[in-house]
Amino acid sequence: MAFRQRDLFGGAIIFRISSECIDVSDLRQVPDHQEVFVYPDSQISIIVEILERVTQDDDQEATKFHFDSLAHDNSATSSSIKSVTEIANNRGDETPSPIVLKGIQLVRKFNSTVLDTIYILLAVFRVKSKNVDLVLSMNIPLETPDDDIDDVKYEQAQRNFETAVESLRIIDFDLFV
Template identity: 50%
Template sequence: MAMPTPRDLFGGAITVRTAPDLVDASDLRQVPDTQEVFMYPDSSVSIIVEILQQVESSNLDDAIRFHFDSLAHDNSARSIRVERIFTIPNDRGDNTPSATILHGAQSVPKFNQSVPDQVNIYMALFRVQGKSVDLVVTFNVPTSSVDGGAVNNAGVERAEADFNQFVRSLRIVDFGLFA
């Protein structure tokens, strides 16, 4: 596996360590100012970092479930499954919030096809206190795909390892981003 590469998000307000071969989707298409989107060059895996309005719940498990359910709604998912929710504490001593993590799956129809794709979802929620912001990182990892974009077991393992590196290394450098 290639060594992770430092990468600036949102003009350097956030830094992460990512796989070096990720493709920045903004080089290929329009991406909203509230998002950073990356793709794996050799599969249908996508990564979305999104600045969202904080959801009502003060319980972070409920809040990440809300974001997962919202993604399922946006994807027109036929079924969803939450496998586990846990916390990765930030023990670096900076002000970046700890990450609430959700591992789940969604059955997502694409292009009006009758057989939906099976997509593993790795999601992290960083609740930015005092800014009414939820920073959400989502890795979408297709494990069965009608159009052949599915990831094999090694690809799933790589995506999960990349997700863990991404989330554990995420550092908010400039909280002014959320003004």
């Protein structure tokens, strides 16, 4: 899988993702606080969004809050967290170390009677000085009425997420003013 650098929010943030990912803003309007990418041959999506910092001081609890909020927004009938870990930023820049959560949500899409099983990968970069939580999420539909993801695509998506998280760098903190 080939990766390429993408500029987010006018270049204030950069990260690397699969070169096959499509910038959704080329297809439709995306809210100003979001950057959205999709794979051309699946329902996998990557979203980076700038959110107001949640009140939880504990970074893992804040990350769980964002996961629960996403479950609510997705109208998930159930959700479960598999793991929560911190990945140290050892690059020497000022980008906060992300807290990474992996979980599952069961979601009924498009009024379907069958639940979709969605693997959620979530990384939260807490920019405390600017009162911001930068949230990078990936939605990987594992089982849907239309399609089940194969092991190769699943592993590629996970690698893409890991590359995006490890390479995400905040260049201009004035973005958060």
